[in-house]
Amino acid sequence: MRDRARELDAADPLAAFRDRFLPAPGVVAYLDGNSLGRPVAGVADRLDAFVREEWAGRLIRGWTEPAGSGGWMRWPEEVGDRIAAAALGAAPGQTVLADSTTVLLYKLVRAAVDHDPGRREIVLDTDNFPTDRYVAEGIAAERGARLRWIETDPAAGITADQVAAAVGPDTALVLLSHVAYRSGWIADAAAITAIAHDAGALVLWxxxxxxxxxxxxxxxxxxxxxxxxxxxxxxxxxxSPAFGYVRHGLHDRLRQPIQGWMGGHDPFAMGPGYTPAAGVRSLVSGTPPILAAVPLLAGLELLEEAGITAVRAKSRALTAYALDLVDAWLPGVELVSPRDPDRRGGHLTIRGSGFRDVLGALWERGVIPDYREPDGIRLGLAPLSTSFTEVHDGLAVLRELVPGGPS
Amino acid sequence: MRDRARELDAADPLAAFRDRFLPAPGVVAYLDGNSLGRPVAGVADRLDAFVREEWAGRLIRGWTEPAGSGGWMRWPEEVGDRIAAAALGAAPGQTVLADSTTVLLYKLVRAAVDHDPGRREIVLDTDNFPTDRYVAEGIAAERGARLRWIETDPAAGITADQVAAAVGPDTALVLLSHVAYRSGWIADAAAITAIAHDAGALVLWxxxxxxxxxxxxxxxxxxxxxxxxxxxxxxxxxxSPAFGYVRHGLHDRLRQPIQGWMGGHDPFAMGPGYTPAAGVRSLVSGTPPILAAVPLLAGLELLEEAGITAVRAKSRALTAYALDLVDAWLPGVELVSPRDPDRRGGHLTIRGSGFRDVLGALWERGVIPDYREPDGIRLGLAPLSTSFTEVHDGLAVLRELVPGGPS
Structure with a gap:
């Protein structure tokens, strides 16, 4: 099987990208790029240059200069637009970098629930990521809204039919994850978005x-x-900071609740009342996280260079190869991810009794997946930094460690 | 006057700290340390080490290892406690690093307004920083609360008498800045806090x-x-991220609205409902900003080494010296800051017609204060990175540039 991995690496058009990440001494296989991605090699130099030239050199002038660029003040939109172009399939002017995912979720769920007092229901699924569920629970309680839960089968994922059966004239928002954090199931975002719209609801992915x-x-x-x-x-x-997207056409209709000076129309006027900035900028509240965005710029450059289409193609190949190994080597484990490659995201979850105890031994051997309750080992295969040989070597160690495997 | 500055520098016990910041080529006088502090020299190396050893080397293990330390998961409290000890006069367990100031303001003002439905008024002053006022305005509108404004004379600041006249049985929260962003006025926090408490209200500084x-x-x-x-x-x-403080005794009584997984009692259980973590940790919502906290650790080390008492003593001396120069050289300008050193924080604001136009010329000459409407030049004198000679040289350039000054 290792020969097969070597062949796949030799034929991989993105193989060279792996050398552009900083080394991880002692790590045989990093299989958790879906939890924390590895740093691009240029990150340390880029931070060094930022600290010496931008922060130390420009000091407060960095916020507004060079004139014309808008300086750091424009980073939320500029970095947002780069994410949008490289990864979201979204035109400029709809995306900002800001806050954490949780805080942006709060702002956008609130904006959606508040925009139509006649609609009091949030549709979401039981297998959504905890912070999405917790944010929605809190908002439902404070705004007098209800949660309508779709029971998800993690292995089957959320389907358009389930959403169609859940939405109605009272639905304010459909709140789902596009790729499920446990199973890796890819929801049919186009179909589900259309279903939400047919019911007059908004959708947040x-x-x-x-x-x-x-x-x-x-x-x-x-x-x-x-x-x-x-x-x-x-x-x-x-x-690192999160991003938020609000489509054109909604900027004037929605209002997020955390009114901060950096989302106002003229922050340095410091006037008596808050007036939101035009466009998606009003999603910003506090001072934008500038230094924290610097490593992301290095990551975005790699993605821009590789292109998301090639990244997705490698992702499919990596998970398919990993599935072949699981089938061959780990017959007793349960696959909690779709076999259909069109419905399978960048990670796989496999379940087996005793996997919780295996994790520590894997880490000691330099094989680093992560673990999700109950009994799930999650293999996150980041296409730009993961080789097929690495997948092979990592799963070979897992095979040794699972009860009943070769020792 | 420059001889006097040199004498003051020679006698300054903190003078050597200035050399521990990264150089700012071409900058004659940085007089805006109250807006953006300069980077400590060790920041670039520290970021480099973090990226290579912590992020690249430990990868996802950084969140939970080394065992016993809690890894990055504990940084919000650990960094918070260091800020508390070095700068806040606060015991451990009450402070976290998280979010932006604006987002933390939102969480805490909401928690305060929601905690007693019988109290519907927020007392604040017209000269508070814009984001504080905007957050309060938004919350008042959404929670059916009222804002009770104290009209501040920027040169006199907010007084205990004004607060006593504004609070009452309907006051939920008194929301003020301890050092006013424009005038540098130091409010009497002890007296005002006691007044708020006598009225049964909470206070947020x-x-x-x-x-x-x-x-x-x-x-x-x-x-x-x-x-x-x-x-x-x-x-x-x-x-860089902000910090929030909630005193012991309130942790179980207050609830902030942004329920996120990282503020829950067992983030990796990923269970069906949100249960807040014990203590001040529940103020956290999303994934903590780890990399963004690294430069702060270098800044905190300097403060811990110098000690806040010595820092404050130098701050008083710096602003007193700057005041002497303003009095001697700029007789036509208005001082918008207290002459009483006990009521004067780390920055001074002076007003003069045409100051808006002077700012560009100052920046071109390498003298960098900042500007606050209307017509205010604000001189922020960061004690660890600012010398008396620097203050002299900066104000000497300002003296040349103001209308009627020597040319």
């Missing part, structure tokens, strides 16, 4: 496990709202 | 212009809530 891994077409799908994180496949670093 | 510059004693003053930013006197870098 959490793209945290999609962005930089699968192809997205927010504009073409007619998506209303989206959020996502940048520390997974975009390699922004631990706790 | 915005410490953005205080922290790392003036001495604070949150615990001794009985302060309920506080927020502040870390990119000014704490040298955290552009857009």
């Amino acid at each position: 959490d793209l945290s496990h999609s962005v930089g891994s699968v192809e997205l077409a927010l504009d073409a799908w007619g998506v209303d709202l989206a959020v996502g994180c940048t520390y997974k496949y975009l390699n922004g670093g631990p706790g | 915005d410490l953005s212009h205080s922290v790392g510059s003036v001495e604070l004693a949150l615990d001794a003053w009985g302060v309920d809530l506080a927020v502040g930013c870390t990119y000014k006197y704490l040298n955290g870098g552009p857009g």
